[in-house]
Amino acid sequence: MKILLTxxxxxxxxxxxxxxxYLKNKYHVIVVAPxxxxxxxxxxxxxxxPLRLKKVKEENNLKIxxxxxxPSDCVKLGIxxxxxxxxxxxxxxINEGLNLGTDILYSGTVSxxxxxxxxxxxxxxxxxxxxxxxxxxxxxxxxxxxxxKVLQKGIPANTLLNVNIPDLxxxxxxxxxxxxxxxxYIETFQKNFDPxxxxxxxxxxKISEAENDERTDIVSVKNGYISITPxxxxxxxxxxxxxxxxxxxxxx
Amino acid sequence: MKILLTxxxxxxxxxxxxxxxYLKNKYHVIVVAPxxxxxxxxxxxxxxxPLRLKKVKEENNLKIxxxxxxPSDCVKLGIxxxxxxxxxxxxxxINEGLNLGTDILYSGTVSxxxxxxxxxxxxxxxxxxxxxxxxxxxxxxxxxxxxxKVLQKGIPANTLLNVNIPDLxxxxxxxxxxxxxxxxYIETFQKNFDPxxxxxxxxxxKISEAENDERTDIVSVKNGYISITPxxxxxxxxxxxxxxxxxxxxxx
Numbered sequence: 001m002k003i004l005l006t007x008x009x010x011x012x013x014x015x016x017x018x019x020x021x022y023l024k025n026k027y028h029v030i031v032v033a034p035x036x037x038x039x040x041x042x043x044x045x046x047x048x049x050p051l052r053l054k055k056v057k058e059e060n061n062l063k064i065x066x067x068x069x070x071p072s073d074c075v076k077l078g079i080x081x082x083x084x085x086x087x088x089x090x091x092x093x094i095n096e097g098l099n100l101g102t103d104i105l106y107s108g109t110v111s112x113x114x115x116x117x118x119x120x121x122x123x124x125x126x127x128x129x130x131x132x133x134x135x136x137x138x139x140x141x142x143x144x145x146x147x148x149k150v151l152q153k154g155i156p157a158n159t160l161l162n163v164n165i166p167d168l169x170x171x172x173x174x175x176x177x178x179x180x181x182x183x184x185y186i187e188t189f190q191k192n193f194d195p196x197x198x199x200x201x202x203x204x205x206k207i208s209e210a211e212n213d214e215r216t217d218i219v220s221v222k223n224g225y226i227s228i229t230p231x232x233x234x235x236x237x238x239x240x241x242x243x244x245x246x247x248x249x250x251x252x
Numbered sequence: 253m254k255i256l257l258t259x260x261x262x263x264x265x266x267x268x269x270x271x272x273x274y275l276k277n278k279y280h281v282i283v284v285a286p287x288x289x290x291x292x293x294x295x296x297x298x299x300x301x302p303l304r305l306k307k308v309k310e311e312n313n314l315k316i317x318x319x320x321x322x323p324s325d326c327v328k329l330g331i332x333x334x335x336x337x338x339x340x341x342x343x344x345x346i347n348e349g350l351n352l353g354t355d356i357l358y359s360g361t362v363s364x365x366x367x368x369x370x371x372x373x374x375x376x377x378x379x380x381x382x383x384x385x386x387x388x389x390x391x392x393x394x395x396x397x398x399x400x401k402v403l404q405k406g407i408p409a410n411t412l413l414n415v416n417i418p419d420l421x422x423x424x425x426x427x428x429x430x431x432x433x434x435x436x437y438i439e440t441f442q443k444n445f446d447p448x449x450x451x452x453x454x455x456x457x458k459i460s461e462a463e464n465d466e467r468t469d470i471v472s473v474k475n476g477y478i479s480i481t482p483x484x485x486x487x488x489x490x491x492x493x494x495x496x497x498x499x500x501x502x503x504x
Contacts, residue, residue, distance in 0.1 A: 040296060042294040042297075045294075045455065047291065047292050051455070052453075081441055111357075114357065177497045184371075189328070189329065189333055200302035200303065201304075201333060226503055229488060230496060233357060236432045236483065237411045240407075245429045249398060249480070
């Protein structure tokens, strides 16, 4: 069994290296990850410049490559160039920090897993609370069980899993399948002045997530559950098709 | 009525400037767009460096600003800093080149419109075939009618429109509400060697879209229709929630 790992924290991040080290005991693990942090790059791909692929480690059951691109570039290169075939599973992570609710639209971690699902490969995005201990063995045992289930049962076409793990030092309740919550931001920009007196804006923002209920990933993680949200990428809003046709728009 | 325009081709692209010039006859138009081309950046946002906002033009009913960020950054800055309030409509485009099917996941144009919809603002992404004439007056007349309908009828919450306009010099059939098709790529990377003999990979790829039917945007545009696809951004795959719960995963 071959598992392709990527992330958006970069190839040297602890989350991906710990996971690779654990999984190599059971699987062939190929890491293809950005050479530097590429958080919040969403599903960006690199069309306008060449990509470089650099092998940074090779040992029994584990190869690690760095790419000067985005997480989605890494998935494409990993499948088409490094492996030359589809792996059995793609895992994106373990990300340092949660990827919850509407925020996944900005996430490089989740987008890499979506890219794998576009190829028709089972895919899991895994994110860990910044407060949690990446060394905690329970994380890897849980992921091992999840991977076993996914490889056994499969995932429906055009679907992937988005997993968020809270701080396990706190009171942990269990594992729960969830829906995506909604996050909005208020006071998004801090205005300030640079040393030359020119103004700039830095994206910040307080999270506003009041409208979420217990079915959501946001509330479930807050309440001490590991959340598993099944994700699809069919953005068609089927309900509105007939409305638009009734507008009788013409091109003259 | 205030309309915020953005794009991913950059603030100097003909598509956005022509549209702004046309719309300023009827609306207050505020352009906030990337200072340079940012295609295929998807929903990336800029968290790790400051953003600069530069006014490049001001005339009756039209203000134009350039931003050193992504299309989604531009929407956020446009709403929160430039306007200080929500506009009545956000239009992303007119993009040079179509944004069809699963490719919209990579699109800065469509992501900017999604960002507006997250704010609860009616939003339209507009893309034009590279073969088409951006000067063609029928494009602007059609968009004017579409905007009028959208402002009259509204768009459901968490929904936006993705509009693709084929080459109007060819046989034009009409306007059609469509679903997203599926595009995959084969032979994605060209391998080559730089002047120092080091290998690189450049993303290319032949489009494979055989499996699409007449309901899709891909086939509709090919057949000479302007396609309007209603888009949502709820990525939860509700069908799979119970399956995952039946896996009985635990955290020890």
